[in-house]
Amino acid sequence: MKTTLLLTLVLGTATCAHSDIILGAPGVPVGARIAVQVPFKIDYQLTNSYKFVLSGIQAKGDTLGAPGHSGTKGNGGQFHLKANVWDNNQTPREHVGNLYFRDVQEFNTAPLQTLLVTPAAVFKATSYPITVTTEWQGNGNAHKPNGFFNLLGEYQKNPPVPVGSLHFDVGDWLLVSAGTQPDGVATITRD
Numbered sequence: 001m002k003t004t005l006l007l008t009l010v011l012g013t014a015t016c017a018h019s020d021i022i023l024g025a026p027g028v029p030v031g032a033r034i035a036v037q038v039p040f041k042i043d044y045q046l047t048n049s050y051k052f053v054l055s056g057i058q059a060k061g062d063t064l065g066a067p068g069h070s071g072t073k074g075n076g077g078q079f080h081l082k083a084n085v086w087d088n089n090q091t092p093r094e095h096v097g098n099l100y101f102r103d104v105q106e107f108n109t110a111p112l113q114t115l116l117v118t119p120a121a122v123f124k125a126t127s128y129p130i131t132v133t134t135e136w137q138g139n140g141n142a143h144k145p146n147g148f149f150n151l152l153g154e155y156q157k158n159p160p161v162p163v164g165s166l167h168f169d170v171g172d173w174l175l176v177s178a179g180t181q182p183d184g185v186a187t188i189t190r191d
Helices: 002-017 104-109
Strands: 021-024 033-035 040-049 051-061 079-087 094-101 113-124 130-140 147-156 171-176 182-188
Touching: 021 040, 033 040, 033 130, 040 051, 040 147, 051 079, 051 094, 051 104, 079 104, 079 113, 079 147, 094 104, 094 113, 113 130, 113 147, 130 147
Parallel strands: 021 147
Antiparallel strands: 021 033, 040 130, 051 113, 051 147, 079 094, 079 130, 171 182
């Protein structure tokens, strides 16, 4: 009896683990966000960020996911995945991408689906670090999809440490931002 109960418990836990969609993005620790049912809407904030580049989204299921309980041939009807990225910069940016599957059976058996963002969406800090929010959504009535849904790109929390040196002659220098009028004068002296 103990062996049967333990085996049933282990098999039940393994079955539940195989109905997850692992969500990934640059800067997001592996396994930090997992969707266990559809519909879902899950976000993750990357605080004190300097740069986030969204170059695409991709998704793939595997055959461990169960077929749906409704829709054509019991495959759960349509299954849509949506990725949204935005920042809290002085001039906020936002970018959205979508992947569509006929049903959860197609998600579980189709080859890797990739949607590239051209040109890539760049979220970059200007005068202070920003917070970049990544959000994954799954819509439809899919039952127990299994696989992964990733945002593609790169993430930079801290800029690289400057290397090298600058040399300025003694004197007065105009301070000018690119494409603007002079902002002031800097005077460099030597002691």
